[in-house]
Amino acid sequence: MSDVQVGTGLPPLTVTLRRADLVRYAGASGDFNPIHYSDRAAAALGLPGVLAHGMLTMALAARVVTDWAGDPARVIEYGVRFTKPVVVPDDDTGTDLQVSAKVVAVDNDNGTAEVDITAEAAGQKVLGRARAVVRL
């Protein structure tokens, strides 16, 4: 990763999220908030639909960085703001999450790069200030 420069784009990733993926993440993470699987619970809170766990969206967005870095241990910092919910309908199509990223800073003294991540669903950015620091 010696040729990393500001502006370097990372290979993008598209992940299709279906209701079953949310149920699987609920089980794996232990976050059983019903707004992530029940239309009834989501509607009772006035939500536009069943939502993907923010932490699932965050995990999926990180894959662009860890895939690029190869060794996930190189990711030493990662932060996001959850700006828009990702609505996942109960159908076979699901919702596509599109993730892209680029290098915005390189620190040669510390041997690190900062990566800005963009995650979109249904044409809207769903994460803000999504940034990772990667050891080169």
Place this chain on the structure above:
Amino acid sequence: MPIDESMVGRSYPAPEPYQVGREKIREFAEAIGDDNPAYRGDDAIAPPTFAFMLGSRALESLLGDPELGLRLDRIVHGAQKFSYTRPIKAGDAIDAVSTITTVRKAAGVDVIMYDTVLTAGGEQVAVCTSTISHAGETA
């Protein structure tokens, strides 16, 4: 009791260490559709966001503090950040302590920030910084 700045500094330790197992790491990696070989086997490390789960027992204590009076169905997770000293690995026994760092009002909601420090054998592994907003009774 209203949520206010006097809550800053309150700490909530998880009741017991979290024993990180290789199969839990694999299960989590599969749930995020990630086939990275680093997440498999005896020497598996955990994906970056796995750390959030290790803080969840400390978070449960925070949410259960009757003096805070937080309700899960009024909470929105606004932001999350992780800073790692080293990756979390299969075989780690991770202690977690969440500490409230900021409480402020914004547009009718209480915005609460807390840091969850993860340690193994007293050595720091990661710090998870969370921002949640909590809507009041009238919101």
